[in-house]
Amino acid sequence: MRRWTExxxxxxxxxxxxxxxxxxARLLLEAGTSxxxxxxxxxxxxxxxPLEHILGWVDFHGLRFAVGDGVFVPRRRSELMVREVCAAAxxxxxxxxxxxxxxxxxxxxxxxxxxxxxxxADIDPVAADYARRNLSGxxxxxxxxDLFDALPGRLRGRVDILLCNAPYVPGEEWRTLPPEARxxxxxxALDGGDDGLVVQRRVVSQVTDWLxxxxxxxxxxxxxxxxxxxxxxxxxxxxxxxxxxxxxxxxVVVGTGPDDHRGGGAxxxx
Numbered sequence: 001m002r003r004w005t006e007x008x009x010x011x012x013x014x015x016x017x018x019x020x021x022x023x024x025a026r027l028l029l030e031a032g033t034s035x036x037x038x039x040x041x042x043x044x045x046x047x048x049x050p051l052e053h054i055l056g057w058v059d060f061h062g063l064r065f066a067v068g069d070g071v072f073v074p075r076r077r078s079e080l081m082v083r084e085v086c087a088a089a090x091x092x093x094x095x096x097x098x099x100x101x102x103x104x105x106x107x108x109x110x111x112x113x114x115x116x117x118x119x120x121a122d123i124d125p126v127a128a129d130y131a132r133r134n135l136s137g138x139x140x141x142x143x144x145x146d147l148f149d150a151l152p153g154r155l156r157g158r159v160d161i162l163l164c165n166a167p168y169v170p171g172e173e174w175r176t177l178p179p180e181a182r183x184x185x186x187x188x189a190l191d192g193g194d195d196g197l198v199v200q201r202r203v204v205s206q207v208t209d210w211l212x213x214x215x216x217x218x219x220x221x222x223x224x225x226x227x228x229x230x231x232x233x234x235x236x237x238x239x240x241x242x243x244x245x246x247x248x249x250x251x252v253v254v255g256t257g258p259d260d261h262r263g264g265g266a267x268x269x270x
């Protein structure tokens with residue numbers, strides 16, 4: 001069995017095209033508790049498997065969340081969605097993480113805002129299993145199903161904040177994604193249809209039935225999709241705005257529903 005050194009791991013990863021070979025080598029050396037285990041992890045990385053799937057976790061919003069084979073790996077740019085949600089949430093807020101994947105976004109919100117009630121939903125039962133692990137210990141429930149069909153009816157009209165990290169890669173661009181994403185993450189978590197906004201249209205068409213007065217919906221999109229996403233929200237009667245974070249290369253669209261006669265907004269329920 002080969003005895004690995006840091007230099008040999010770095011050179012092997014670099015030869016395989018890993019741009020951050022030094023950082024990855026350190027993580028693999030920490031995780032590989034035996035020569036055989038480390039060799040297997042390096043071989044998987046050289047074969048193009050996502051590093052996060054090999055390690056079994058992803059670092060997101062300063063926390064570690066469990067991920068594994070066949071599950072979408074949340075990207076750091078999605079931390080902008082978490083920022084927007086945390087700025088709008090308060091103790092008692094009902095937050096829905098639709099298309100939740102491993103549940104990292106909902107869990108990051110729950111870890112940042114005390115007293116929120118999180119409902120996470122995904123059509124993929126494997127992803128939902130990871131979401132249950134990552135949301136364990138919080139006031140949270142995980143549901144399996146297609147978008148709003150997954151949610152309990154009692155949430156209708158009571159959702160203060162809906163975050164939806166839906167797929168937004170245009171279908172014709174899916175094949176241009178890096179192999180580790182294209183071959184090892186679920187296509188339905190990446191491919192957003194013709195223009196990348198197919199799922200967003202479905203969500204917006206129903207979201208006002210689920211939002212509380214003054215509640216909001218948050219999407220991540222590409223910069224070039226933002227005008228179309230704004231139009232979708234405005235067409236549904238929502239006040240819409242775009243938020244960006246240059247350091248994350250992130251673009252988020254936020255739509256807010258009208259307040260009721262009390263002038264309330266997204267926030268706690270009595």
